[in-house]
Amino acid sequence: MANTNEYKQPIGEPVNDWTPRERPARIAIDGAHCRIEPLDVERHAADLFEAYGRASDGSDWTYLFVEPFSDFVTFRDYLNKAQASADPLHYTVIDTARGKAVGTLALMRIEPVHGVIEVGSVTFSPLLKRTRISTEAQYLLMRYAFDQLGYRRYEWKCDSLNAPSRKTAQRLGFQFEGIFRQAIVYKGRNRDTAWYAIIDQDWPLVKLAFERWLADDNFDADGVQRASLEKIRSSLV
Template sequence: MEIVYNRAKLQLLSINDVRPLYAIIEKYPDIWTYLIAKMDCLEDMERLVEESIGKYKKGGDLPFTVIDQTTNEIVGTTRLYNISKDCKTTELGHTWYSPSVQRTSVNTECKFMMLRYAFEELGMLRVQIKTDARNEKSQRAIERLGAVKEGIMRNERELSNGYVRDAVVYSIISEDWPSVKEKLENKLICYR
Protein backbone atom coordinates (compact mmCIF):
# COMPACT_ATOMS: atom_id res chain seq x y z
CA MET A 1 0.00 0.00 0.00
CA GLU A 2 1.22 3.46 -0.93
CA ILE A 3 -0.32 6.89 -0.47
CA VAL A 4 1.31 9.74 -2.38
CA TYR A 5 0.98 13.49 -2.27
CA ASN A 6 3.23 16.19 -3.72
CA ARG A 7 6.44 15.75 -1.71
CA ALA A 8 5.65 12.97 0.77
CA LYS A 9 5.02 9.33 0.04
CA LEU A 10 3.68 6.89 2.63
CA GLN A 11 4.66 3.31 2.01
CA LEU A 12 3.83 0.34 4.23
CA LEU A 13 6.62 -0.25 6.73
CA SER A 14 8.95 -3.07 5.70
CA ILE A 15 11.79 -4.96 7.35
CA ASN A 16 13.97 -3.44 4.59
CA ASP A 17 13.42 -0.04 6.22
CA VAL A 18 15.24 -0.95 9.46
CA ARG A 19 18.73 0.21 8.48
CA PRO A 20 17.76 3.54 6.85
CA LEU A 21 15.46 4.38 9.76
CA TYR A 22 18.06 3.54 12.35
CA ALA A 23 20.68 5.56 10.42
CA ILE A 24 18.52 8.66 10.98
CA ILE A 25 18.26 7.97 14.73
CA GLU A 26 21.99 7.28 14.94
CA LYS A 27 22.75 10.62 13.31
CA TYR A 28 20.06 12.56 15.23
CA PRO A 29 19.46 10.77 18.56
CA ASP A 30 17.49 13.72 19.97
CA ILE A 31 14.60 12.70 17.69
CA TRP A 32 13.94 9.83 20.08
CA THR A 33 13.75 11.94 23.26
CA TYR A 34 9.98 11.70 23.70
CA LEU A 35 9.24 8.46 21.90
CA ILE A 36 8.07 5.46 23.84
CA ALA A 37 10.22 2.52 22.69
CA LYS A 38 13.83 1.81 23.61
CA MET A 39 16.14 2.74 20.74
CA ASP A 40 19.78 2.13 21.61
CA CYS A 41 20.89 -0.10 18.72
CA LEU A 42 19.95 -1.47 15.31
CA GLU A 43 18.30 -4.49 16.95
CA ASP A 44 15.90 -2.16 18.81
CA MET A 45 14.76 -0.71 15.47
CA GLU A 46 14.47 -4.19 14.00
CA ARG A 47 12.30 -5.30 16.93
CA LEU A 48 10.11 -2.19 16.63
CA VAL A 49 9.60 -2.71 12.89
CA GLU A 50 8.84 -6.42 13.34
CA GLU A 51 6.29 -5.64 16.08
CA SER A 52 4.70 -2.98 13.87
CA ILE A 53 4.41 -5.37 10.94
CA GLY A 54 2.88 -7.99 13.25
CA LYS A 55 0.24 -5.51 14.43
CA TYR A 56 -0.48 -4.59 10.80
CA LYS A 57 -1.05 -8.24 9.92
CA LYS A 58 -3.58 -8.48 12.78
CA GLY A 59 -5.42 -5.36 11.54
CA GLY A 60 -4.64 -3.18 14.54
CA ASP A 61 -2.06 -0.83 13.02
CA LEU A 62 -1.28 0.76 9.67
CA PRO A 63 2.45 1.67 9.90
CA PHE A 64 4.13 3.72 7.19
CA THR A 65 7.62 4.68 6.20
CA VAL A 66 7.78 8.31 5.05
CA ILE A 67 9.70 8.98 1.86
CA ASP A 68 10.74 12.44 0.68
CA GLN A 69 10.02 12.29 -3.05
CA THR A 70 12.43 15.15 -3.79
CA THR A 71 15.36 12.95 -2.68
CA ASN A 72 13.67 9.51 -2.76
CA GLU A 73 15.03 8.93 0.76
CA ILE A 74 13.36 7.52 3.84
CA VAL A 75 12.89 10.40 6.30
CA GLY A 76 10.76 8.95 9.10
CA THR A 77 7.67 7.00 10.09
CA THR A 78 4.04 7.53 11.06
CA ARG A 79 1.03 5.30 11.60
CA LEU A 80 -2.59 4.80 12.40
CA TYR A 81 -2.78 2.47 15.38
CA ASN A 82 -5.28 0.99 17.82
CA ILE A 83 -7.65 0.83 14.87
CA SER A 84 -11.10 -0.17 16.08
CA LYS A 85 -13.49 -0.91 13.24
CA ASP A 86 -16.25 -1.60 15.79
CA CYS A 87 -15.91 1.75 17.59
CA LYS A 88 -14.74 3.54 14.42
CA THR A 89 -11.79 5.11 16.24
CA THR A 90 -8.05 5.16 15.74
CA GLU A 91 -4.95 6.96 16.91
CA LEU A 92 -2.44 8.77 14.73
CA GLY A 93 1.12 8.80 15.96
CA HIS A 94 4.45 7.08 16.35
CA THR A 95 5.53 9.92 14.08
CA TRP A 96 9.07 11.14 13.77
CA TYR A 97 11.07 12.78 11.00
CA SER A 98 14.65 13.50 10.07
CA PRO A 99 15.56 17.16 10.73
CA SER A 100 16.01 17.47 6.94
CA VAL A 101 12.21 17.56 6.53
CA GLN A 102 11.06 19.05 9.83
CA ARG A 103 9.14 22.33 9.34
CA THR A 104 8.58 21.48 5.64
CA SER A 105 5.43 20.35 3.83
CA VAL A 106 6.22 16.70 4.62
CA ASN A 107 4.46 16.55 8.00
CA THR A 108 1.43 18.48 6.76
CA GLU A 109 1.15 16.21 3.71
CA CYS A 110 1.51 13.07 5.82
CA LYS A 111 -1.10 14.16 8.34
CA PHE A 112 -3.45 15.17 5.52
CA MET A 113 -3.08 11.78 3.81
CA MET A 114 -3.48 9.84 7.07
CA LEU A 115 -6.51 11.82 8.24
CA ARG A 116 -8.15 11.64 4.81
CA TYR A 117 -7.61 7.87 4.77
CA ALA A 118 -8.97 7.49 8.32
CA PHE A 119 -12.12 9.52 7.74
CA GLU A 120 -12.85 8.95 4.05
CA GLU A 121 -11.65 5.37 3.50
CA LEU A 122 -12.00 3.76 6.93
CA GLY A 123 -15.05 5.79 8.00
CA MET A 124 -13.62 6.68 11.41
CA LEU A 125 -15.63 8.81 13.83
CA ARG A 126 -12.58 9.89 15.84
CA VAL A 127 -8.83 10.16 15.35
CA GLN A 128 -6.91 10.68 18.57
CA ILE A 129 -3.40 12.10 18.78
CA LYS A 130 -1.31 11.96 21.97
CA THR A 131 2.06 13.44 22.77
CA ASP A 132 4.37 13.62 25.75
CA ALA A 133 3.36 16.61 27.90
CA ARG A 134 6.99 17.80 27.83
CA ASN A 135 7.04 17.91 24.02
CA GLU A 136 5.83 21.43 23.32
CA LYS A 137 7.07 21.35 19.71
CA SER A 138 4.81 18.39 18.97
CA GLN A 139 1.87 20.02 20.75
CA ARG A 140 2.21 23.12 18.58
CA ALA A 141 2.34 20.98 15.43
CA ILE A 142 -0.79 19.04 16.44
CA GLU A 143 -2.63 22.28 17.22
CA ARG A 144 -1.67 23.68 13.79
CA LEU A 145 -3.50 20.72 12.25
CA GLY A 146 -6.73 21.89 13.84
CA ALA A 147 -6.97 19.11 16.42
CA VAL A 148 -8.87 19.89 19.63
CA LYS A 149 -6.94 19.62 22.89
CA GLU A 150 -8.99 17.47 25.25
CA GLY A 151 -6.73 17.37 28.28
CA ILE A 152 -3.89 15.55 29.97
CA MET A 153 -3.74 11.85 30.79
CA ARG A 154 -1.70 11.63 33.96
CA ASN A 155 0.80 8.76 34.25
CA GLU A 156 -0.20 7.66 30.76
CA ARG A 157 2.73 5.21 30.47
CA GLU A 158 6.20 4.37 31.67
CA LEU A 159 8.90 4.94 29.07
CA SER A 160 11.78 2.54 28.46
CA ASN A 161 14.07 4.71 30.61
CA GLY A 162 11.70 4.46 33.60
CA TYR A 163 10.22 7.95 33.25
CA VAL A 164 6.44 8.01 33.80
CA ARG A 165 5.02 10.44 31.31
CA ASP A 166 1.87 12.47 31.18
CA ALA A 167 0.30 12.70 27.71
CA VAL A 168 -1.58 15.58 26.14
CA VAL A 169 -4.59 14.22 24.25
CA TYR A 170 -6.02 15.79 21.09
CA SER A 171 -8.71 14.65 18.72
CA ILE A 172 -10.29 15.30 15.39
CA ILE A 173 -13.80 13.93 15.03
CA SER A 174 -15.75 13.27 11.84
CA GLU A 175 -17.72 16.53 12.25
CA ASP A 176 -14.40 18.44 12.43
CA TRP A 177 -12.91 16.76 9.37
CA PRO A 178 -14.39 19.00 6.62
CA SER A 179 -13.00 22.19 8.18
CA VAL A 180 -9.68 20.54 9.15
CA LYS A 181 -9.39 19.17 5.60
CA GLU A 182 -10.00 22.61 4.10
CA LYS A 183 -7.44 24.19 6.43
CA LEU A 184 -4.82 21.56 5.52
CA GLU A 185 -5.53 21.87 1.79
CA ASN A 186 -5.03 25.64 2.04
CA LYS A 187 -1.72 25.12 3.85
CA LEU A 188 -0.61 22.66 1.18
CA ILE A 189 -1.38 25.20 -1.56
CA CYS A 190 1.07 27.59 0.14
CA TYR A 191 3.85 24.97 -0.11
CA ARG A 192 3.55 24.68 -3.90
Protein backbone atom coordinates in the same frame (compact mmCIF):
# COMPACT_ATOMS: atom_id res chain seq x y z
CA MET B 1 -32.56 20.86 23.55
CA ALA B 2 -30.94 17.58 24.58
CA ASN B 3 -32.40 14.29 23.42
CA THR B 4 -34.18 12.38 26.17
CA ASN B 5 -35.29 8.82 26.62
CA GLU B 6 -38.58 7.50 27.97
CA TYR B 7 -37.36 8.22 31.51
CA LYS B 8 -36.72 11.90 30.70
CA GLN B 9 -32.97 11.35 30.97
CA PRO B 10 -30.66 13.25 28.58
CA ILE B 11 -29.00 10.97 26.03
CA GLY B 12 -26.59 11.43 23.14
CA GLU B 13 -27.57 12.26 19.59
CA PRO B 14 -28.46 9.24 17.46
CA VAL B 15 -25.86 7.97 15.01
CA ASN B 16 -28.01 6.80 12.15
CA ASP B 17 -27.08 3.90 9.89
CA TRP B 18 -23.76 3.41 11.66
CA THR B 19 -21.77 0.28 10.88
CA PRO B 20 -18.30 -0.69 12.08
CA ARG B 21 -15.51 0.66 9.89
CA GLU B 22 -12.88 -1.35 8.10
CA ARG B 23 -9.45 -1.62 9.65
CA PRO B 24 -6.70 0.37 7.90
CA ALA B 25 -4.88 -1.60 5.26
CA ARG B 26 -1.26 -1.95 4.28
CA ILE B 27 -1.60 0.31 1.27
CA ALA B 28 0.46 3.10 -0.29
CA ILE B 29 -0.93 6.64 -0.39
CA ASP B 30 0.54 9.09 -2.88
CA GLY B 31 0.78 12.82 -2.34
CA ALA B 32 2.32 15.61 -4.36
CA HIS B 33 5.66 15.50 -2.54
CA CYS B 34 5.69 12.28 -0.57
CA ARG B 35 4.29 8.79 -0.49
CA ILE B 36 3.16 6.85 2.55
CA GLU B 37 3.65 3.12 2.28
CA PRO B 38 3.60 0.19 4.71
CA LEU B 39 6.81 -0.25 6.64
CA ASP B 40 9.04 -2.73 4.81
CA VAL B 41 12.28 -3.59 6.55
CA GLU B 42 14.08 -4.76 3.41
CA ARG B 43 13.26 -1.58 1.52
CA HIS B 44 13.30 1.05 4.26
CA ALA B 45 15.67 0.06 7.08
CA ALA B 46 18.91 1.40 5.60
CA ASP B 47 17.38 4.74 4.58
CA LEU B 48 15.70 5.21 7.94
CA PHE B 49 18.83 4.36 9.93
CA GLU B 50 20.82 6.86 7.91
CA ALA B 51 18.13 9.54 8.20
CA TYR B 52 17.74 9.17 11.98
CA GLY B 53 21.53 9.19 12.31
CA ARG B 54 21.61 12.77 11.04
CA ALA B 55 20.32 14.03 14.38
CA SER B 56 22.96 15.70 16.53
CA ASP B 57 21.75 13.95 19.70
CA GLY B 58 19.09 11.57 21.02
CA SER B 59 16.53 14.19 22.03
CA ASP B 60 14.07 13.16 19.31
CA TRP B 61 13.60 9.85 21.16
CA THR B 62 13.00 11.22 24.66
CA TYR B 63 9.20 10.91 24.50
CA LEU B 64 9.07 7.73 22.41
CA PHE B 65 8.83 4.28 23.95
CA VAL B 66 12.25 3.26 22.63
CA GLU B 67 15.73 4.74 22.90
CA PRO B 68 17.93 5.82 19.96
CA PHE B 69 19.57 2.96 18.12
CA SER B 70 23.36 3.01 18.01
CA ASP B 71 23.76 0.04 15.67
CA PHE B 72 21.94 -1.12 12.57
CA VAL B 73 21.32 -4.71 13.76
CA THR B 74 19.36 -3.58 16.81
CA PHE B 75 17.47 -1.04 14.74
CA ARG B 76 16.58 -3.66 12.15
CA ASP B 77 15.29 -5.98 14.88
CA TYR B 78 13.05 -3.18 16.14
CA LEU B 79 11.72 -2.55 12.64
CA ASN B 80 11.01 -6.25 12.12
CA LYS B 81 8.75 -6.21 15.18
CA ALA B 82 7.10 -2.99 14.01
CA GLN B 83 6.48 -4.40 10.54
CA ALA B 84 4.80 -7.50 11.99
CA SER B 85 2.41 -5.43 14.12
CA ALA B 86 -1.20 -4.87 13.03
CA ASP B 87 -1.87 -2.32 15.79
CA PRO B 88 0.11 -0.12 15.72
CA LEU B 89 0.16 -0.35 11.93
CA HIS B 90 3.36 1.38 10.86
CA TYR B 91 3.81 3.39 7.67
CA THR B 92 6.96 4.86 6.15
CA VAL B 93 7.16 8.37 4.71
CA ILE B 94 8.99 8.46 1.38
CA ASP B 95 10.41 11.73 0.08
CA THR B 96 9.57 11.21 -3.58
CA ALA B 97 12.13 13.76 -4.81
CA ARG B 98 14.93 11.90 -3.03
CA GLY B 99 13.39 8.46 -3.39
CA LYS B 100 14.32 7.87 0.25
CA ALA B 101 12.52 6.84 3.43
CA VAL B 102 12.76 9.73 5.89
CA GLY B 103 10.44 8.82 8.78
CA THR B 104 7.61 6.70 10.09
CA LEU B 105 4.23 7.08 11.76
CA ALA B 106 1.47 4.66 12.67
CA LEU B 107 -2.25 4.19 12.97
CA MET B 108 -2.96 2.65 16.35
CA ARG B 109 -5.52 1.94 19.08
CA ILE B 110 -7.83 1.10 16.21
CA GLU B 111 -11.48 0.71 17.24
CA PRO B 112 -13.56 -0.07 14.13
CA VAL B 113 -16.76 -0.61 16.15
CA HIS B 114 -16.68 2.98 17.41
CA GLY B 115 -14.91 4.60 14.46
CA VAL B 116 -11.98 5.78 16.59
CA ILE B 117 -8.35 5.69 15.51
CA GLU B 118 -5.12 7.32 16.67
CA VAL B 119 -2.01 8.51 14.87
CA GLY B 120 1.11 7.85 16.89
CA SER B 121 4.69 6.58 16.99
CA VAL B 122 5.56 9.63 14.90
CA THR B 123 9.30 9.27 14.30
CA PHE B 124 10.43 11.94 11.85
CA SER B 125 14.09 12.32 10.97
CA PRO B 126 15.88 15.68 10.52
CA LEU B 127 15.26 15.25 6.77
CA LEU B 128 11.51 15.35 7.43
CA LYS B 129 10.90 17.54 10.45
CA ARG B 130 9.56 21.05 9.80
CA THR B 131 9.18 20.43 6.07
CA ARG B 132 6.26 20.63 3.68
CA ILE B 133 6.47 16.86 3.38
CA SER B 134 5.95 16.31 7.11
CA THR B 135 2.65 18.19 6.96
CA GLU B 136 1.57 16.42 3.78
CA ALA B 137 2.31 13.02 5.35
CA GLN B 138 0.04 13.82 8.30
CA TYR B 139 -2.66 15.06 5.93
CA LEU B 140 -2.53 11.96 3.74
CA LEU B 141 -2.97 9.57 6.65
CA MET B 142 -5.72 11.71 8.19
CA ARG B 143 -7.56 11.88 4.85
CA TYR B 144 -7.32 8.11 4.52
CA ALA B 145 -8.90 7.62 7.95
CA PHE B 146 -11.76 10.07 7.42
CA ASP B 147 -12.52 9.99 3.70
CA GLN B 148 -11.78 6.38 2.78
CA LEU B 149 -12.33 4.45 5.99
CA GLY B 150 -15.03 6.70 7.43
CA TYR B 151 -13.75 6.97 10.98
CA ARG B 152 -15.52 9.44 13.30
CA ARG B 153 -12.62 10.38 15.55
CA TYR B 154 -8.88 10.77 14.93
CA GLU B 155 -6.73 11.08 18.04
CA TRP B 156 -3.30 12.42 18.98
CA LYS B 157 -1.82 11.63 22.40
CA CYS B 158 1.53 12.57 23.87
CA ASP B 159 3.41 13.13 27.10
CA SER B 160 2.00 16.33 28.59
CA LEU B 161 5.61 17.57 28.97
CA ASN B 162 6.32 17.10 25.25
CA ALA B 163 5.86 20.73 24.19
CA PRO B 164 6.84 20.21 20.50
CA SER B 165 4.30 17.40 20.07
CA ARG B 166 1.56 19.43 21.71
CA LYS B 167 2.35 22.41 19.50
CA THR B 168 2.28 20.20 16.40
CA ALA B 169 -1.09 18.74 17.34
CA GLN B 170 -2.62 22.19 17.61
CA ARG B 171 -0.96 23.34 14.39
CA LEU B 172 -2.44 20.38 12.52
CA GLY B 173 -5.95 21.20 13.74
CA PHE B 174 -6.39 18.83 16.68
CA GLN B 175 -8.41 20.15 19.60
CA PHE B 176 -7.09 19.75 23.13
CA GLU B 177 -9.35 17.62 25.33
CA GLY B 178 -7.49 17.37 28.62
CA ILE B 179 -4.79 15.63 30.64
CA PHE B 180 -5.05 12.02 31.80
CA ARG B 181 -2.94 12.01 34.95
CA GLN B 182 -0.57 9.09 35.60
CA ALA B 183 -1.79 7.38 32.45
CA ILE B 184 1.37 5.46 31.58
CA VAL B 185 4.66 4.30 33.04
CA TYR B 186 7.37 4.28 30.41
CA LYS B 187 11.15 4.30 30.53
CA GLY B 188 10.80 4.00 34.31
CA ARG B 189 8.95 7.29 34.68
CA ASN B 190 5.43 8.63 34.88
CA ARG B 191 3.55 10.03 31.92
CA ASP B 192 0.60 12.34 32.21
CA THR B 193 -0.98 12.09 28.76
CA ALA B 194 -2.30 15.07 26.81
CA TRP B 195 -5.27 14.14 24.60
CA TYR B 196 -6.15 15.82 21.31
CA ALA B 197 -8.64 14.86 18.63
CA ILE B 198 -10.23 15.80 15.33
CA ILE B 199 -13.76 14.50 14.80
CA ASP B 200 -15.64 14.07 11.56
CA GLN B 201 -17.50 17.36 12.10
CA ASP B 202 -14.16 19.18 12.26
CA TRP B 203 -12.67 17.42 9.26
CA PRO B 204 -14.11 19.46 6.34
CA LEU B 205 -12.55 22.70 7.61
CA VAL B 206 -9.32 21.02 8.68
CA LYS B 207 -9.05 19.32 5.28
CA LEU B 208 -9.64 22.53 3.34
CA ALA B 209 -6.99 24.33 5.39
CA PHE B 210 -4.48 21.56 4.66
CA GLU B 211 -5.20 21.72 0.94
CA ARG B 212 -4.82 25.49 0.79
CA TRP B 213 -1.62 25.38 2.84
CA LEU B 214 -0.12 22.64 0.67
CA ALA B 215 -0.98 24.43 -2.59
CA ASP B 216 2.00 25.60 -4.63
CA ASP B 217 0.86 29.23 -4.53
CA ASN B 218 1.25 29.24 -0.75
CA PHE B 219 5.04 28.90 -1.13
CA ASP B 220 7.54 31.33 -2.58
CA ALA B 221 10.42 30.45 -4.90
CA ASP B 222 12.54 29.41 -1.90
CA GLY B 223 9.84 27.10 -0.57
CA VAL B 224 8.89 29.38 2.32
CA GLN B 225 5.22 29.43 3.29
CA ARG B 226 3.26 32.60 2.60
CA ALA B 227 0.56 31.86 5.20
CA SER B 228 0.72 29.48 8.15
CA LEU B 229 -1.62 26.53 8.46
CA GLU B 230 -3.17 28.05 11.59
CA LYS B 231 -3.75 31.39 9.84
CA ILE B 232 -5.42 29.70 6.87
CA ARG B 233 -7.63 27.60 9.12
CA SER B 234 -8.64 30.63 11.19
CA SER B 235 -9.59 32.52 8.03
CA LEU B 236 -12.02 29.73 7.10
CA VAL B 237 -14.00 29.79 10.33
